Amino acid sequence: MKVLKGQDILALGFMTFALFVGAGNIIFPPIVGLQAGPHVWIAALGFLVTAVGLPVLTVVALARVGGAMDSLSSPIGRVAGVVLATVCYLAVGPFFATPRTATVSFEVGVAPLTGNSPTALFIYSLVYFLLVLMVSLYPGRLLDTVGRVLGPLKIVALGALGIAAFMLPAGDIGSAQPAYAAGAFSKGFTEGYLTMDTLGALVFGIVIVNAIRSRGVESPQLITRYAIIAGLIAGVGLALVYVSLFRLGSGSHVIAAGASNGAAVLHAYVQYTFGSLGSGFLAVLIALACLVTAVGLTCACAEYFSRLLPLSYRALVIGLAAFSLLVSNLGLTRLIEFSVPVLTGIYPPCIVLVALSFCQGAWHSATRVVAPVMLVSLLFGTVDALKTAGLTAWLPESLANLPLSAEGLAWLVPSVITLAAAVVVDRMIGKPREVLA
Template sequence: HVLAPLKIIALAVLGIAAMLWPAGQPLPVSAGYSHLPFSSGFVNGYLTMDTLGAMVFGIVIVNAARSRGVASAHLLTRYTILAGLIAGIGLTAVYLTLFKLGSGSGVLVVPGAQNGAEILHAYVQYTFGAAGSGFLTVLITIACLVTAVGLTCACAEFFSEHTGIGYGKWVFLLGLFSMVVSNLGLSHLISISVPVLTAIYPPCIVLILLSFTLRWWHSSARLVAPGMLVSLVFGCLDGIKVSAYPDILTAWVDRLPLSAQGLAWLPPTLVMLVVAAAYDQSRGRQQISVL
């Protein structure tokens, strides 16, 4: 009831400042975004982890509604959709303002800036002066704390239901693990997370998209399972390509369709889904015999 409103207010202040007081003119577009704008933005969007977070926070939203006496499946679906729309609109506003902030703030940092945090820090220093660092510290602390609490609770609840370890122990273990990993540094974390996210994002995308079509099929598992499996396999190949060990892959991987764009998983996944859909339609509904 306190942290979330403070987070929204702090983000609003930063967003309004970015729109009203740009630091300078936009710099030339980098080579990757100049030649492959859509695929570069799409793949780099994995780093936001919004899709993964949405899958986890769905549990938090449903449990919050149930704790307030909402038991109807229809109402739970309605509230989840409303929460998703609100989150989508809010995230869109945040990213648009960050685009504006980043496009005009590159002049404040050296060309070799390692990550966007350096640009963000330079902007708040430029705009708010000495108080900028304090403002950014408060903003990041609140934003990360809200997200960390939600993710920790959701993950602890999930694992406690599927393992023999209690909820409290999972909260402690997840908190301890996060504390250790957070000390690796942002640039190091990004270098580790990029291959992992590149590998696991494709099956998550497939799962979410297919969830809107479950009523179309006689047995949705016939599409979901093979589609996610193929996307995971080829997603792992994309992940290895952007890791520190791309040389372990053979040359044929580079010749896969859309491999240069980091989307080598997409064509084989589409082919598998077409084949699986045809198989599902030909087999019809599963018949269960009672002996």
């Protein structure tokens, strides 16, 4: 029976970590650290729950069913599962997340050096997606290219930044903004929610499993074990990165006072700490982080849609890279404007799906419980999405002021109530029905 060597397991963990850490993961923690002031570590705890805990749980849930999202979503039926998976793959793939990796890396790392012009963005994104295309065409080599080369390079760069954050702080911790003073944990929790790493984990699950299979491992038990180990390695790496970036932001009050986003905090810190080399260092770090994430998203999307459409994997990789190139040239502001409400709406049912996948043995029928709770979470997640899009006027007052609505979690209480009711109904009906697959 084929097994992975220790170095292969470590490379798999590096690959999983590298897939998750994109520019958004690097940008969010510094601004939380800056704005949370003396409450930084309470906010950090909330952030780690949603930005590390949920993604790791998602990797584990997918590993238990072979890595495919449609297997995880079998309790809601094949048609609904395909629709959910398609929306997730498109959202974190060619429509939003993949193009955003190029625009973020350009605006954070390159635009300060070249100027923020459409021509510069086009040239950068063209080269960027050519690199993405070259790596994504050979998914069987992903463990070598990402796990052994790009992953360690990213870890070294992030390690240097993290060590500097602790060894070379820019100053003392400043005062907290009102939102963090009032509820640091809940504010950090929702900021971690915005990294969208759980959606990314749903997409990356099949990439991780296929990387294991590319080494000749066929045993479902071993595949699950290795995927769980990889998820835990990635989780530890993410936590270390976030903690160092929280520290970086918390000590940047003097040099980055008034910064409105994490990119500005990072720019101020690297310029202060590394001088003229700062911008170049940040450009390489952000570009590398985004490139690896874009490769993972492209491979995952091509793998999924090659099973739905009469198109080859290679043809889909080329098409996805070309489409992402076009969308990326809309610019970061417009991409974020379109993407955040959509992702806010689809995130709740994905959280519900992952969480309930660990409890299905407790019910007579998973369909009776999972399907209604996911539906309710989607409906109330749409309420959060409309508020995020600035369309609160479209909502009745009763929906606009739901419990936890101000925190972007209007879906949570209705979902818990629905879960309790669904469990009671399931127990009353008793005999299990066949779950659609």
